[in-house]
Every structure is written in C-alpha cells, then in structure tokens.
Amino acid sequence: MLSLLMLFAATSAQFENLEILDQNIQLHANAEPLDKRLKLARCPENPIIAPVVGDAVIVRCPAIGWRLRVPVRAAGATDKVAHIIIRKGDMVECITSGPGFAVSTQMIALDDAAAGQSFRVKSLTSPTPMTAVAKARGLATF
Structure with missing residues (x-):
C-alpha cells in the first residue's frame, strides 16, 4: 500500500x-x-x-x-451558457398542436439550445433530423 x-x-x-x-x-x-x-x-x-x-x-x-x-x-x-435549457443528447418531449389536437413524441436533441432558440432533433425511429424550438428544460415545440 x-x-x-x-x-x-x-x-x-x-x-x-x-x-x-x-x-x-x-x-x-x-x-x-x-x-x-x-x-x-x-x-x-x-x-x-x-x-x-x-x-x-x-x-x-x-x-x-x-x-x-x-x-x-x-x-x-457565461450568460449564454447559463441559459441553455436543452443539451445535445438530451431526450426532449416535442409537441405540435393545432385546433382540437396535440401530438407529442420523444426525440433526441442534436444541439444545445436556450429558451426560444431553434435546434435540431432526431426521432428514435428516423435518421432524418428536424427543427424544434426550445420551450423549457426537456420540452420543445415544432
């Protein structure tokens, strides 16, 4: 020892x-x-x-x-880093809605994002990336 x-x-x-x-x-x-x-x-x-x-x-x-x-x-x-709410690799609940409906799915974040910022996400079943907007920690909209 x-x-x-x-x-x-x-x-x-x-x-x-x-x-x-x-x-x-x-x-x-x-x-x-x-x-x-x-x-x-x-x-x-x-x-x-x-x-x-x-x-x-x-x-x-x-x-x-x-x-x-x-x-x-x-x-x-340092201000930008402090306001990042979505990190690359996070599982994100992505929601889209319209009159009388709302659909959500789990996706993987491909970028970091602050509130209101666009970032890329990827479905668990499709390799094609999409663009979402960060709303809160782990939550985004299309």
Whole structure:
C-alpha cells in the first residue's frame, strides 16, 4: 500500500498542476478553463502566459518546449451558457398542436439550445433530423 502511495506521489509530481495553472491564466485573461485531462510535464520554471492576442492566450514552458493555446471567452459567453435549457443528447418531449389536437413524441436533441432558440432533433425511429424550438428544460415545440 505504501509503495502505491509513493508511486502516486511520484506520478503527480511529474505533471503540471492544472488547477494552479488555470488560476494563473484567469488572472491574465477571461479564458476557457483548461481540460483537466491534460497531462503536461511539470515546467521547471513558471510557465509564461502571454497577453491575449485575438481570441486566445498562449501559455508556454520554454524549458521543456510545451505550448498551449487557450481560447478566451467572448463577452457575455457565461450568460449564454447559463441559459441553455436543452443539451445535445438530451431526450426532449416535442409537441405540435393545432385546433382540437396535440401530438407529442420523444426525440433526441442534436444541439444545445436556450429558451426560444431553434435546434435540431432526431426521432428514435428516423435518421432524418428536424427543427424544434426550445420551450423549457426537456420540452420543445415544432
């Protein structure tokens, strides 16, 4: 058991701490969070975080030679993410109605959508996508 803990400690020391790196990047720019699955070799010096150019910030470790391009969030991007009510892959109840009738069916969302936004859905029995309008979490209309 002790050897397993030592192996884990040695392995984690080989890689850059992405939480700390992410925090340092956020001090320089409103960037997207780093993918925590990345396994970057630990930089012997502090990684260099360049100023934002265009739509990204460059983070690099010259001593080892790795380089990351981290996208910068667009203004208001956090607002858009917070209002998404349908996610790609969700099962969605799709309803169509008219005078004297209403029909509903379960479909799979092919896109993310905010309230009132059009998105693609696919029937469980047909491969042809259709367009629906998001009304609420898990609910859409044609």
